[in-house]
Amino acid sequence: MSTERELVFTSGPFRLAGTLTVPDGGGPHPGVLLLPGSGPLDRDGNHRRLPLGISRDLATALATAGIAALRYDRRGVGASSGRFLRTGFHDNVDDAAAALAALTAAGEVDPERLFLVGHSEGALTATALAARGGPVAGLVLLAGTGRPGTEALRWQAARLLPSLPAPVRLLLRLTRTDLVAKVARNHEKILATTGDVARVGGRRVNARWFREFLSYDPRPDLARIHAPVLALTGDKDLQVDPADLAVIAANAGGPVETLRLPDVTHVLRRQPGTPSLRAYRTEVRQPVDPSVTDSVMHWLTARSR
Structure with missing residues (x-):
């Protein structure tokens, strides 16, 4: 109790x-x-x-x-x-x-x-x-x-790929999208920001947290x-x-x-x-x-x- x-x-x-x-x-x-x-x-x-x-x-x-x-x-x-x-x-x-x-x-x-x-x-x-x-x-x-954080999130992207729904994996193949490379590009965009909040991929993210986490x-x-x-x-x-x-x-x-x-x-x-x-x-x-x-x-x- x-x-x-x-x-x-x-x-x-x-x-x-x-x-x-x-x-x-x-x-x-x-x-x-x-x-x-x-x-x-x-x-x-x-x-x-x-x-x-x-x-x-x-x-x-x-x-x-x-x-x-x-x-x-x-x-x-x-x-x-x-x-x-x-x-x-x-x-x-x-x-x-x-x-x-x-x-x-x-x-x-x-x-x-x-x-x-x-x-x-x-x-x-x-x-x-x-x-x-x-x-x-x-x-x-x-x-x-x-x-x-950069290494951890790239490992995560590679690990998640096989677990994505089949239609999503098919779309990635058809569009020749490298998920790990796309994640890395998004990280580069965030690291280039200076404000607390940024818009990435059409949504607002806590950019300062990401910059600090990726670098930690x-x-x-x-x-x-x-x-x-x-x-x-x-x-x-x-x-x-x-x-x-x-x-x-x-x-x-x-x-x-x-x-x-x-x-x-x-x-x-x-x-x-x-x-x-x-x-x-x-x-x-x-x-x-x-x-x-x-x-x-x-x-x-x-x-x-």
Whole structure:
């Protein structure tokens, strides 16, 4: 069992709002800051088009292990102020630092036992934040890349191609469109912009975030981190190369444990057979797979005693 309370904090001029889940029983408890993937996600990890619920499921699971967890709405989402499209990658790291300070100050939490748990972009956010120094006892990197954003997104484009619907693949062949090259050209267009927001392919994108993400290489920051790391990726991930687990392990400055979970996808659910993005909508009707939550809980529990 657990209780939840609203936790509001500031990051520069912005007011950010989240939920602190606290286990029953006497505290102070070990604490986890949950950092979500990319996109305008609310505190539960939901996008208006796809209710992923990753942060919510992790917070619930952690409470059963006696671990408190803070999750929050990103800028311009839910009860948080700001504008999502004008928020950069490094702004997200600043917001995470403010959230960690709020978690540290929470009376229910032991400031000597604070951990970062990030999914996808959140894994990079956790890496960049921990590299700044501060009270972090360990990191859990879920579906995190170990290479610069440009390399990661080009790998993603190549990996996604076989999973696209047959009519789309046929159209690409008929028009002689090289999907990876097209993605690279779009990246070049974004890197040439200077504003916070740009129009690419007929739609508005958060250009500053893309410029910073494409240029960010996590390896130097990993080398600055001496706290223990758990890096976990599913072998059905279409958006992050599972081989990056070895890159993370090779570059981290402290002890690293890596897990490559069978049949687990980027959204941390189980998907038998050939992986497909189209299956996400069905997958998210189920909670985060127990192989993920159990691995995270066991690792954190062992290091928070």
